[in-house]
Amino acid sequence: MGPEEKAADINATFVRPAKFYLSGFTNIPHVKYYYVFLCFVYIMTVLGNGLLLSVIYLVEALHTPKYMIVFNLAFADLCGSTTLIPKLLDTFLFNRRYIVYEACLSYMFFVLFFGSMQSWTLVTMAYDRFIAICFPLRYHSIVTKPSVGVMLLFSWCCLLCIIACMVKLIDRLSFCSSLVVRSFYCDHAPVFGLACNDISSNYTIAYVAFITILCIPLVLIAFTYVFISIALSRIASGEERIKALKTCTSHLILVAIFFLPIVGTNIASLATYIHPNARIINSSLSQTIPALLNPIIYSLKTEELLNSIKKLCKRNRISNKTTKRVNY
Numbered sequence: 001m002g003p004e005e006k007a008a009d010i011n012a013t014f015v016r017p018a019k020f021y022l023s024g025f026t027n028i029p030h031v032k033y034y035y036v037f038l039c040f041v042y043i044m045t046v047l048g049n050g051l052l053l054s055v056i057y058l059v060e061a062l063h064t065p066k067y068m069i070v071f072n073l074a075f076a077d078l079c080g081s082t083t084l085i086p087k088l089l090d091t092f093l094f095n096r097r098y099i100v101y102e103a104c105l106s107y108m109f110f111v112l113f114f115g116s117m118q119s120w121t122l123v124t125m126a127y128d129r130f131i132a133i134c135f136p137l138r139y140h141s142i143v144t145k146p147s148v149g150v151m152l153l154f155s156w157c158c159l160l161c162i163i164a165c166m167v168k169l170i171d172r173l174s175f176c177s178s179l180v181v182r183s184f185y186c187d188h189a190p191v192f193g194l195a196c197n198d199i200s201s202n203y204t205i206a207y208v209a210f211i212t213i214l215c216i217p218l219v220l221i222a223f224t225y226v227f228i229s230i231a232l233s234r235i236a237s238g239e240e241r242i243k244a245l246k247t248c249t250s251h252l253i254l255v256a257i258f259f260l261p262i263v264g265t266n267i268a269s270l271a272t273y274i275h276p277n278a279r280i281i282n283s284s285l286s287q288t289i290p291a292l293l294n295p296i297i298y299s300l301k302t303e304e305l306l307n308s309i310k311k312l313c314k315r316n317r318i319s320n321k322t323t324k325r326v327n328y
Helices: 003-012 032-058 065-093 101-134 136-140 143-172 189-192 200-233 238-271 276-301 303-327
Strands: 019-022 097-101
Touching: 003 238, 003 276, 003 303, 019 101, 019 189, 032 189, 032 276, 065 101, 065 143, 065 276, 097 101, 101 136, 101 143, 101 189, 101 200, 101 238, 101 303, 143 200, 238 276, 276 303
Parallel strands: none
Antiparallel strands: 019 097
């Protein structure tokens, strides 16, 4: 067999490892306390988002296009945290750092998919606020349940295709040297960076995903708020202007909490060296804290939702009293 035939044979052979090793933090004393903190974050995330989903589902007054979007965000938050945190705790608290190859790719897919879904749900929320302030008289005819449903479904389908392509392209790589993934989960770049054959297509899809999941949503949200600012500047009454602006505060807080840590980490990594431990802390917090804070922000900042929770509590008390009387 000649040298060209040997090279072709090597390229045609894919070396797939049985398992990867997740390195996590290195040389940090008492790191288990951080994992306990993440466990607390997860419990509160499940309770907060579970309550928000239940209230929206049970209260008919909240079956509106706006709360369809809120429901979608809470669902993505809950699924994203459930995908990431329990496995993370199992890996590092119980020292089960080896992960089967197929499980690693599944882990990667679901974490990236639900994270990207949060990003595009915030874009849909921005669209809702844009129509409500810039075209208030046409709001109910433009922002309808079918139109919001189509937007959300389109986001789910497009992101599903992009993330599936990212993960599928990992499957064509050969891993013939290190199998240590320097991250706290099967992150895309740390995994494909271990390959020993051509990874140019993986870089390409990574850039496409970065632009689609972070850059385009941020630009669209920025554009909507530029038009909202222009619309608010034309309102004569300062009181009405503040009232309209207040309807955007919850969304702006959500956008800041979700995007600023991720964008900040990416800019910092391009400008200077970031220690792997610092990167892991930034990434883990930016993927878990927004899911915890989103329902709190919406519960505390939205009067309509607070009133609905009070009505549900009152209804439960009345039904409990009625049941007791019947029993006696």
